[in-house]
Amino acid sequence: MGRGWEGMALRMMRGRDFEFTVTGAEDVTAHCRRLSFADGGMLGATGVHPTMWVRLWFPDAGRPHQRAYTLVDPDPAGGAFGIDFALHDGPASRWASTAGVGDTIQATVQGSAFAAPDPTPARMFLVGDRASAPAIGSLLRALPDVPATVWLETQHGSDEHLPLARTGRDHHDLRFVPRENAGARLAAQVRTALPDLLGDPAEAYVWIACDTATTRDLARFVRRDLDVPKPRTHALGYWRP
Ligand SMILES: Cc1cc2nc3c(=O)[nH]c(=O)nc-3n(C[C@H](O)[C@H](O)[C@H](O)COP(=O)(O)OP(=O)(O)OC[C@H]3O[C@@H](n4cnc5c(N)ncnc54)[C@H](O)[C@@H]3O)c2cc1C
Known part of the structure; x- marks a missing residue:
């Protein structure tokens, strides 16, 4: 499935591509579902920072749609993290609500950064x-x-x-x-x-x-x-x- 202009732009900005595999699923609330993932080598390659997010490519009507999601409890040593998906109506949300262990999703890492406030805020x-x-x-x-x-x-x-x-x-x-x-x-x-x-x-x-x-x-x-x-x-x- 081609990623169109979004994929081309991300390649030009040196986005790095990975594949994540679902290793678990749990309903955090009635409107939020946590999926656990094996990171496909990402965390070792990129490191981790607070608020870190990735671009995931969700299939919808034969086309990939890119959406941003935040890593929960990233564990570089274990190559694992979670994502808490807010559930509403949309390709990402629909994918998350039915995804199960063994499902995979393509990801691009580009754009996430965090500059810790210095000096430490009061x-x-x-x-x-x-x-x-x-x-x-x-x-x-x-x-x-x-x-x-x-x-x-x-x-x-x-x-x-x-x-x-x-x-x-x-x-x-x-x-x-x-x-x-x-x-x-x-x-x-x-x-x-x-x-x-x-x-x-x-x-x-x-x-x-x-x-x-x-x-x-x-x-x-x-x-x-x-x-x-x-x-x-x-x-x-x-x-x-
Ligand atoms: C840096 C970054 C990190 C993010 N991290 C997370 C995260 O960890 N977890 C998470 O759930 N979301 C996160 N988001 C938001 C997520 O990317 C968007 O909500 C996205 O639009 C969801 O895609 P979709 O395909 O499900 O819905 P879309 O196709 O984008 O939208 C479909 C419909 O759902 C509505 N909708 C979309 N998002 C929401 C929402 N949050 N609440 C209510 N209605 C909504 C839209 O208004 C539209 O009517 C993040 C966004 C950014 C920019």
């Missing part, structure tokens, strides 16, 4: 949803001693039971916000609360990954209205409504 502010929950979890684990406020937009009640909700640390303040008006409720809550929590903008770290429009809106607010320096922010839209 406080982190993380805004996301089911799709970015694995990345948020990896950030909380990478900087375990940094106090963090997390706004997690929920589309289902079960989103409150995603693994990141169970960090067990008192200095992780997790705030659930039901999705309303295409993300407007989440944006309003962050806009209202963040100015009082922020402290010195240069000592904060603000990480935003929800739907593309809400991400753009909040990134502009944080950088322009709250004067958080760009290197102390990260914003990437994770999905399009």
Whole structure:
């Protein structure tokens, strides 16, 4: 199956290709399914960083579709990792909901990077949803001693039971916000609360990954209205409504 212009562009950007094999499957919640994978040699070749993601090629109507997914608990020594798939309607989600042990999927590694905030932030502010929950979890684990406020937009009640909700640390303040008006409720809550929590903008770290429009809106607010320096922010839209 040819990958079209996306595949050509990734080859030009030196994307590296691997094949992953499903080794296990488990329902994390009613709307999130974790698949475990053997990494086909990827982790040894690429190394690992917080929020690390890969491009997977999902078959749909005879064509491959590329979608980004975040590694959960990557284990370079064992050549293994998991992926938590949010379940909705789409080629990636459909593939994940029926995939079983022994199934394989093609992957390209290109574009994932993480620059650890330096100096270590006095406080982190993380805004996301089911799709970015694995990345948020990896950030909380990478900087375990940094106090963090997390706004997690929920589309289902079960989103409150995603693994990141169970960090067990008192200095992780997790705030659930039901999705309303295409993300407007989440944006309003962050806009209202963040100015009082922020402290010195240069000592904060603000990480935003929800739907593309809400991400753009909040990134502009944080950088322009709250004067958080760009290197102390990260914003990437994770999905399009
Ligand atoms: C860097 C990065 C890392 C990501 N990591 C993960 C991850 O670990 N786990 C994960 O689940 N997703 C993750 N995502 C998001 C995922 O790539 C998108 O949700 C993708 O669109 C899903 O593809 P699909 O083929 O299932 O649906 P699509 O064909 O893209 O969309 C089909 C329909 O589903 C809707 N839809 C798509 N995504 C969502 C969503 N998240 N919630 C609600 N409705 C949606 C669309 O609006 C559309 O109506 C990541 C995205 C990025 C950019």
